[in-house]
Amino acid sequence: MNDFLNQIELVGDWLTSSQQWRGDDGIPNRLAEHLTYSGISLVFATLIGLTFGLLVGHTGRGAFAVASVANLARAIPTFGLVVLVVTVAGLSTTPVLVALVALAVPPILINTFEGVRGVDPDTRDAARGMGMTGWEVLLKVEVPMALPLILLGLRVAAIQVVATATVAAYPGLGGLGRFIVDGLARNNYELVIGGSAVVVMLALVVQAVFTALRRVVVSPGLQPSATKS
Template identity: 95%
Template sequence: MNDLLNQIRLVGDWLTSSQQWHGDDGIPHRLAEHLTYSGLSLLFATLIGLAFGLLVGHTGRGAFAVASVANLARAIPTFGLVVLVVTLAGLSTTPVLVALVALAVPPILINTFEGVRGVDPDARDAAKGMGMTGWEVLLKVEVPMALPLILLGLRVAAIQVVATATVAAYPGLGGLGRFIVDGLSRNDYELVIGGSAVVVALALVVQAVFTALRRAIVSPGLRPAATKS
């Protein structure tokens, strides 16, 4: 209990220190860097995962290949990928983005695919009977009904990216991981604990945002479907 209280006190002292809120090493600047890496990675992953998930889910073609590729991507160690790409491409934001995109695509891809394929066949048949084209069925019937799982995939990917974007600090880049890496190198555990606390807080904010988004845009009758992970 004493250790926990001491850690809480360290975090409080670190967060309330004025020097943590100014300059290139301050929380606002590091948070902006972290959000930049995370946002770009999630954007690219969303474009890739949604496009292939919707296509394969709607047509049913390539389902095995998509599942195999997604599961393989999940097994790739993010830090190892960062080091590999840094070695090949040099020090830049590219290694971080590649690694984070590879991490974020699988949950988006798989949940989008499963959401579309899980749509009630009767709903599809009814839509086709009304004269809807294939694209209309996808956009007006399948996507709305698959939305709970699609949002779940996006939420999982976003939280994973925010938490894992700390690897950006290892090859010498910025972000909130800079606090952890620099703290470990200096044996400054106040810096390590404080930086970790900010990362956790950011992940919780992301979780809250997606929870609010689900409540706002998903029909109440479809929300139980989002419990699938």
């Protein structure tokens, strides 16, 4: 218990130190870098995951490929993927973004696919019976009903990206992971714990944002169905 309280005190002292809030190595600058990597990665992953998830879920073609991609992604270690991409493509921002996109696509893809495919067939038939085209059925029926799972996939991907973007520091780039890498290199325990705490807090903020978003955009009757990950 004393060790835990000491760690909490270290984090508090580190966060409240004015030195941590200015300069290129300060929290605001590192946080901006981290959010930039995370945001760009999530945008590209969302475009890829949603497009293919909606297409495969609506048509039913390529379901085996979706499952294969999801299973393969779970078996790839984050750090190993970053190192591999950096080794092949060289040290720059692009390899890190490619690795983060590759890690974020599967939860978005599989949840979007499962959400659309899980729509009651009778509901689809009723929509078609009303004269809706395939695109109208997708956009007006399937997407709204699949929205809880789609948002869940986005939330999982966002938290995963925010948490794993710390690896961007290993190949020499910035972000909040810089605190952890530099702290380990200098044997600075306070820096490691403080940087880790900021990453955890950022992940909690992302979690809260998506929880609030779900309450706003998802019909109350559909929210209990958002339990699959």
